[in-house]
Amino acid sequence: MIDLRALRDDPETFRASQRARGADEHLVDTVLDLDARRREALAAFEAKRAEQKSLGRLVAQAQGEEKTELLARTKALAAEVKALEAEASELAQRAEAAAFEIPNLVLDGVPAGGEDDYAVLRHVGTPRDFAAEGVEVRDHLAIGEALRAIDTERGAKVSGSRFYFLTGIGARLELALLNAAMDKAVAAGLTPMITPTLVKPEAMAGTGFLGEHAAEVYHLPQDDLYLVGTSEVALAGYHAGEILDLSDGPLRYAGWSACYRREAGSHGRDTRGIIRVHQFHKVEMFVYARPEDAEAEHERILAFEEEMLDLVELPYRVIDTAAGDLGTSAARKFDCEAWLPSQERWLELTSTSNCTTFQARRLGVRERTEDGSTRIVATLNGTLATTRWIVALLENHQQADGSVRVPEGLRPYLGGLEVLTPVA
């Protein structure tokens, strides 16, 4: 939810933001108009309501004929009040619905344009030259099957396409990655959390996932609950409706959860292996910060992600996502993409969004300021590890003999194992 008062004060900034996203800028004027009408209707209702209340007080004290007469007046008033209230609340709903359509205001410096208009901020590490090494590149599924680590056939048998089993060393590898991520989070001062994966509509809507991406989300109609696509949803809802004390710095969490995605719009994309699946695990960072600290905190989260990528020794690049490719809630987003040797392209492994006050406004998360008043906080999120990392790990560390080298940072989580060897 955008800041209506800010939109009223400076609509041009919002129009510019809409243009950068390739979204409809006239929506701003629709909201402006509805908001003006809403306030007008509200003032009319409130004036009439005040009259009704003061008259009501007289009724309580009056006796006999005077009372009868007052009752007649106040009875007529009641009908007017009811009508004005209905009008005001209808306009309030329409204004809010329109305001909900406007995605978050993009930050200065975010590249304009769509999916392909990202800016590459830097490259870290160098992809291996497999040809020079004499290694015939195999993709993660071929490697994973040889290691008896990934079983997509039985995943499909049990649950359908885009499901899989991680077996043996595959299961251990995922646990190793996620445990390493959790340890990293704890060392960095984040509070580890294991979160619900079924949430109420309010939590889902509050994080902005029921807008244009509603088709991506699993819904259980019998219980009106949603399966989360990320623990961000639960962690954002965690402090919903609360007034926080951020005087000792931001509140930083790391949520471990299963994630569920329908992948409704991605038929035919990444159908092989476990790159794009319906269910996976993730350790997600989530931060509540003061609005003026949000950009610094965003850099901090990005730094944690990069440290994690360094730990597993993956070559990657960092991109600054273009406005049109931002989620509804995000004002800026940095992705880290690891090199995928089998396809010779970059694969998103982490994504960190600065949602400024957009999510917190919907969810009613505020802080108590020095002067005793309250104001909306900023929220940020970022990936620390997911099941998908296994893909990049297997491919980048594969060796000529079909084995896979375990990066040193991960060895303590695999009982010191240095090499994953194919099962004969």
Added chain:
RNA sequence: GGAGACGUCGCAUAGUCUGGUCUAGUGCGCCGCCCUGCUAAGGCGGUAGGGGAGCAAUCCCCUCGAGGGUUCAAAUCCCUCCGUCUCCGCCA
């Protein structure tokens, strides 16, 4: 799954039966001031959130778990939902 009790402005509690000076009282906590060698005690005052109008002082509206309803008028009566607790059943 069944039966019952409960949900009030940070915390605790009054108010609900019997609708109207409830414009939600009181205690604790917190903040300011006074008193006072210091501290404690005591005294006085202030202490929820959201929204609207206004240059401002200020005024008004909404919120007593949430949403509806009845009524001239709802914390109070009725309905639905959510949550907490107790007991029973069922399952671990």
